[in-house]
Amino acid sequence: MSSDRKQTQLRLAPDILAAGKDAAAARGLDFTKYIERLIAEDTTGARAAGMAAAQHLIDNHGDFLADLEADLDTQHAPTPRNRGTAA
Structure with a gap:
């Protein structure tokens, strides 16, 4: 099964990672989807x-x-x- 998605790696401070995971959970999103949404909102002008x-x-x-x-x-x-x- 092929996908057009690409994988990347992030290095985050533990407190930033924890805050991000908490924010994602509060929105009912997994962490990857949360990061994807943040990038999309920032780069499309939605934010x-x-x-x-x-x-x-x-x-x-x-x-x-x-x-x-x-x-x-x-x-x-x-x-x-x-x-x-x-x-």
Whole structure:
């Protein structure tokens, strides 16, 4: 069985490799597919387009998002326990 895929070798620091494998797993991808996707996004302009879209969202809705985040932080903030009561 022939394939048009080529094999290469990478040398990565252990912490970078672990982070990459964790990121791949979080996306439901194997490590090879994750690396392939990163390269494709970087070289086709897809990553730049995504970053531009994210910046547009922040520029146009940043205040709303900041308020929403603050509200969520307040709702989920730990409450101090009353002193003098049993834990």
